[in-house]
Amino acid sequence: MHPSAHTELFTVRDLLRYTVTQFNAAQLSFGHGSDNAWDEAVYLLLHTLHLPLDTLDPFLDARVLPEERERYLKLVARRLDERVPAAYLTGEAWLQGHRFFVDPRVIVPRSPISELLADNLEPWVVDPDDIDFVLDLCTGSGCLAILAALAFPNAQVDAVDVSEHALEVADQNIEYFGLDGRVTVHQSDLFNNLPDCQYNLIICNPPYVNSHSMESLPAEYRHEPTNALAGGDDGMDLVRRILNDAPQFLAANGLLVLEIGNEFENFMTAFPELEPVWLSTANADNQILLLTREQLAS
Numbered sequence: 001m002h003p004s005a006h007t008e009l010f011t012v013r014d015l016l017r018y019t020v021t022q023f024n025a026a027q028l029s030f031g032h033g034s035d036n037a038w039d040e041a042v043y044l045l046l047h048t049l050h051l052p053l054d055t056l057d058p059f060l061d062a063r064v065l066p067e068e069r070e071r072y073l074k075l076v077a078r079r080l081d082e083r084v085p086a087a088y089l090t091g092e093a094w095l096q097g098h099r100f101f102v103d104p105r106v107i108v109p110r111s112p113i114s115e116l117l118a119d120n121l122e123p124w125v126v127d128p129d130d131i132d133f134v135l136d137l138c139t140g141s142g143c144l145a146i147l148a149a150l151a152f153p154n155a156q157v158d159a160v161d162v163s164e165h166a167l168e169v170a171d172q173n174i175e176y177f178g179l180d181g182r183v184t185v186h187q188s189d190l191f192n193n194l195p196d197c198q199y200n201l202i203i204c205n206p207p208y209v210n211s212h213s214m215e216s217l218p219a220e221y222r223h224e225p226t227n228a229l230a231g232g233d234d235g236m237d238l239v240r241r242i243l244n245d246a247p248q249f250l251a252a253n254g255l256l257v258l259e260i261g262n263e264f265e266n267f268m269t270a271f272p273e274l275e276p277v278w279l280s281t282a283n284a285d286n287q288i289l290l291l292t293r294e295q296l297a298s
Helices: 012-026 037-048 066-081 086-090 113-118 143-151 164-176 211-215 219-223 237-249 264-270 293-297
Strands: 092-095 098-101 133-137 156-161 183-187 199-204 250-259 277-281 284-292
Touching (some): 012 066, 037 066, 098 143, 113 250, 143 199, 164 183, 237 264, 237 293, 264 284
Parallel strands (some): 156 183, 199 250
Antiparallel strands (some): 250 284
C-alpha cells in the first residue's frame, strides 16, 4: 500500500478509486459475497463507515475523518497482504438479504441453494406450510437451516455438522434470528448420531472439492476450514455416504436437495444410474440436484 494513501485520500470516492486499483493490481480472488473489486471495495467501505450497504451515491463526495480512513485502510491492507475474505474481515456475510455472523470456523455463506429456499423450493414443494421436518446437513454457519425455517414456517429444522466449532457459530446465528425453538443443532458425522426422523426435506452443501482442485485453490479459500471443502479424490466421498443413508431419514414423499458445485462430471461418473433433476439458479447450472426418496431407495 502506498504511504501517501494515509494522507492524500480524503473522500469516499478517493478511497474507493484507490482500493479498486489496488485490488485489481493484486489480482485478488473473489467469490465470498462479491465477484469483482468494485463491489467488494464498496462493501468494505460502507461497512467500516457504518453506512447503509445499499446507499452509496449520496456519500461519494463526503470527506472521511482520519481515524475512519485509517480503520478502512487497515482492512484493505489485510485483504491485500493476507488475502483474507472480506466476510472474515467484517465478521458478517449477506445471503438473500439476510445477515449472518461468520468467522474462520465456518466457510463463508454463498450456497446457491439459498436462492431456491427464497422461492420456497417451488414447484417441488407445493405448499410450504406442509413441510414439518427439515434437515440441513453440513450446516456450517447455519445459514441454510435458518433460510429453510424462514421458507417453511411450520417446520422444525435440524442443523447438523461434525464440527463443534462450526455449531458455535450456527448457534449464534440461530439466536440472532430468534429461531431457538425451531432450529436445533446436532454434532454428528452426517447421519451417524441423529435420532430417527422422517424428514420432508434434506438439504446439503457438503464438502465436494476434488483433491486436484484443492491443491490449486486461491489463497482466499485457504482461510476457510479445509474439512468444509475437501471431498476426496473425486469430490464424492461424502456424497456417496449421503446418498446411501438418506432414504432412511426421508419421509415417503421426501426430497433431497444436494449441492455438488463444479463436480458435475465426477458426480455423473460416480452415479451413472441416477437421474436427478438439476435445479438452476441465477448463477448456477448443473450444481444442485434434486432426488426423491423413491429414486434413492430403488
